[in-house]
Amino acid sequence: xxxTVSLLLFAALxxxxxxxxxxxxxxxxxxxxxxxxxxxxxxxxxxxxxxxxVDFVARVTDPASDDFVPEAxxxxxxxxxxxxxxxxxxxxxxxxAIDRVKALAPEHPEWAKKQPFKAVLDxxxxxxxxxxxxxxxxxxxxxxAGMTTAEFEAxxxxxxxxxxxxxxxxxxTEMVYQPMIELLDYLRANGFxxxxxxxxxxxxxxxxxxxVYGIPPEQVVGSSIKTKFEIQDGQPVLMRLPxxxxxxxxxxxxxxxxxxxxxxxxxxxxxxxxxxxxxxxxAAGDGPSFCLYVHHTDxxxxxxYDRGSHIGRLDKGLEEARERGWTVVDMKNDWTVVYPWN
Amino acid sequence: xxxTVSLLLFAALxxxxxxxxxxxxxxxxxxxxxxxxxxxxxxxxxxxxxxxxVDFVARVTDPASDDFVPEAxxxxxxxxxxxxxxxxxxxxxxxxAIDRVKALAPEHPEWAKKQPFKAVLDxxxxxxxxxxxxxxxxxxxxxxAGMTTAEFEAxxxxxxxxxxxxxxxxxxTEMVYQPMIELLDYLRANGFxxxxxxxxxxxxxxxxxxxVYGIPPEQVVGSSIKTKFEIQDGQPVLMRLPxxxxxxxxxxxxxxxxxxxxxxxxxxxxxxxxxxxxxxxxAAGDGPSFCLYVHHTDxxxxxxYDRGSHIGRLDKGLEEARERGWTVVDMKNDWTVVYPWN
Numbered sequence: 001x002x003x004t005v006s007l008l009l010f011a012a013l014x015x016x017x018x019x020x021x022x023x024x025x026x027x028x029x030x031x032x033x034x035x036x037x038x039x040x041x042x043x044x045x046x047x048x049x050x051x052x053x054v055d056f057v058a059r060v061t062d063p064a065s066d067d068f069v070p071e072a073x074x075x076x077x078x079x080x081x082x083x084x085x086x087x088x089x090x091x092x093x094x095x096x097a098i099d100r101v102k103a104l105a106p107e108h109p110e111w112a113k114k115q116p117f118k119a120v121l122d123x124x125x126x127x128x129x130x131x132x133x134x135x136x137x138x139x140x141x142x143x144x145a146g147m148t149t150a151e152f153e154a155x156x157x158x159x160x161x162x163x164x165x166x167x168x169x170x171x172x173t174e175m176v177y178q179p180m181i182e183l184l185d186y187l188r189a190n191g192f193x194x195x196x197x198x199x200x201x202x203x204x205x206x207x208x209x210x211x212v213y214g215i216p217p218e219q220v221v222g223s224s225i226k227t228k229f230e231i232q233d234g235q236p237v238l239m240r241l242p243x244x245x246x247x248x249x250x251x252x253x254x255x256x257x258x259x260x261x262x263x264x265x266x267x268x269x270x271x272x273x274x275x276x277x278x279x280x281x282x283a284a285g286d287g288p289s290f291c292l293y294v295h296h297t298d299x300x301x302x303x304x305y306d307r308g309s310h311i312g313r314l315d316k317g318l319e320e321a322r323e324r325g326w327t328v329v330d331m332k333n334d335w336t337v338v339y340p341w342n
Numbered sequence: 343x344x345x346t347v348s349l350l351l352f353a354a355l356x357x358x359x360x361x362x363x364x365x366x367x368x369x370x371x372x373x374x375x376x377x378x379x380x381x382x383x384x385x386x387x388x389x390x391x392x393x394x395x396v397d398f399v400a401r402v403t404d405p406a407s408d409d410f411v412p413e414a415x416x417x418x419x420x421x422x423x424x425x426x427x428x429x430x431x432x433x434x435x436x437x438x439a440i441d442r443v444k445a446l447a448p449e450h451p452e453w454a455k456k457q458p459f460k461a462v463l464d465x466x467x468x469x470x471x472x473x474x475x476x477x478x479x480x481x482x483x484x485x486x487a488g489m490t491t492a493e494f495e496a497x498x499x500x501x502x503x504x505x506x507x508x509x510x511x512x513x514x515t516e517m518v519y520q521p522m523i524e525l526l527d528y529l530r531a532n533g534f535x536x537x538x539x540x541x542x543x544x545x546x547x548x549x550x551x552x553x554v555y556g557i558p559p560e561q562v563v564g565s566s567i568k569t570k571f572e573i574q575d576g577q578p579v580l581m582r583l584p585x586x587x588x589x590x591x592x593x594x595x596x597x598x599x600x601x602x603x604x605x606x607x608x609x610x611x612x613x614x615x616x617x618x619x620x621x622x623x624x625a626a627g628d629g630p631s632f633c634l635y636v637h638h639t640d641x642x643x644x645x646x647y648d649r650g651s652h653i654g655r656l657d658k659g660l661e662e663a664r665e666r667g668w669t670v671v672d673m674k675n676d677w678t679v680v681y682p683w684n
Contacts, residue, residue: 262559
């Protein structure tokens with residue numbers, strides 16, 4: 001918890017500092033309808049990254065190959081923040097929490113004078129930082145707990161449908177990476193079962209992952225708070241408690257994979273050191289495996305960051321990827337477009 | 343945990359008392375190949391239980407019906423012990439634990455004098471009972487923890503392939519209910535996704551549920567102990583710790599369903615009060631729902647028990663099923679056969 005909260009805190013700071021800028025990307029070359037029909041990865045430039053994906057899929061799906069993997073075992077796991085959608089200028093779930101504090105403030109007049117809520121309402125990120133981890137836990141408790149799972153689902157569904165990204169003014173569901181959407185489709189077309197394995201909240205993601213990524217709720221693994229079964233007015237409900245259940249990050253990712261999926265992935269996709277253990281766990285399987293890091297190299301179309309970043313720091317992971325020959329996607333050079341609307 | 347351990351303890355006692363007997367079932371009428379081809383539920387007698395299943399499936403799969411449910415939402419959850427396979431004379435996982443103590447005893451000479459292991463080795467269930475919950479936790483720790491997930495999987499796989507049921511001398515995988523196997527197939531043929539939601543250990547079940555029930559590991563929900571990611575000799579492993587993570591029983595079943603599946607089932611199948619909350623949760627959905635209790639009424643072909651039983655007690659659940667018009671399967675009269683080999 002500690003570390004995750006620290007990450008959130010840094011993320012919040014980055015919001016205020018406003019270090020990130022989004023440039024306007026040139027429209028990618030329009031490919032003919034015929035090209036799109038025959039090319040399952042139209043937003044991927046020719047190159048080593050794309051080739052490694054296509055080669056791996058060919059190997060594990062060819063019944064004549066020594067590396068053939070039966071369909072049931074073609075498990076592919078994807079990190080979400082920074083791998084399937086952007087994570088700048090802050091994890092989108094933190095922006096959700098901040099929006100929720102603002103939306104709930106009229107019911108909580110005391111927040112005008114009470115930290116850490118006052119800091120959020122005043123947009124005073126220095127004061128929020130001063131409230132520390134305890135303050136952030138209070139914000140999570142106030143915005144993510146104390147309601148039923150159905151109520152939280154409604155809140156998350158409404159937010160994702162209406163909220164806009166602070167720098168692009170686009171809905172968050174348009175901040176997804178078009179090449180990764182194509183990759184998800186391509187893997188599923190080749191008999192893979194695709195899962196999200198994210199440090200983000202499992203119930204924050206589930207309301208929209210099926211529509212946006214084609215990944216149903218039962219294939220979403222994430223961090224969670226505890227829930228409790230209760231009968232309220234004769235109706236069974238699950239109450240969300242202000243208590244951490246599981247942090248699906250770093251060492252937690254293989255644990256979450258084992259708990260929810262129960263078999264080892266043969267392919268794993270991430271963008272940060274928080275994904276390293278998932279990639280190590282995947283690479284340690286007996287059969288063929290594929291590990292890929294998305295490297296944020298594109299300051300024009302998205303953001304450029306790795307070792308020095310508090311959000312999505314990629315340091316040890318990049319080193320290990322290079323040592324072990326894992327695929328590293330250079331966003332700037334490997335992707336013809338970043339977002340669906342580029 | 344307390345209650346679960348008590349159940350296990352009582353189960354262990356029942357083993358010694360040897361109260362259960364299995365009679366020899368008459369061979370069911372052989373149906374013609376044609377009948378089998380057109381009847382997806384050949385081991386179900388005509389009657390209210392069978393009819394309720396067929397009617398529900400017809401309603402939710404007919405696009406013209408007001409009760410039509412899209413395929414993605416056709417989630418069906420099944421308890422395991424007493425619902426898909428027998429649970430007498432003790433939960434089979436307890437028999438596994440007892441077998442493991444015996445198998446590990448040569449490496450633990452101290453167990454010959456140390457409770458609760460001495461009790462297990464001597465077959466002295468009174469002494470085991472005297473060791474209480476603490477004793478049973480020691481047995482679980484010694485047999486289910488202190489090894490990697492891969493090692494435990496190998497142990498469970500070996501046991502299920504070789505161990506025999508104490509009264510029928512059949513492999514445990516033949517102690518499954520043929521009518522329920524047909525029901526699983528029938529639901530899947532109609533676009534349902536079938537899940538196990540069991541108080542049993544998630545990693546005890548996963549090695550064999552795909553072969554026996556057609557349910558893959560990622561669709562198995564169960565009780566769990568904690569695991570920890572470690573690098574051992576350069577290889578990542580998940581160590582199984584002697585610490586309870588989650589008990590998937592009673593109030594825990596809706597929690598486990600929410601955590602692993604993330605949507606509410608439209609059909610749920612159980613046999614005991616431990617399944618009641620799962621059935622309540624299922625029945626509370628907005629759309630059509632189907633709840634079914636398997637009632638153990640067949641002392642000849644299986645076992646007959648409900649209110650008075652320590653294993654699989656069915657008391658409040660039976661009452662609520664009758665009040666609410668849920669389907670109650672009378673094993674003796676509704677099933678032409680119980681086991682595949684009857």
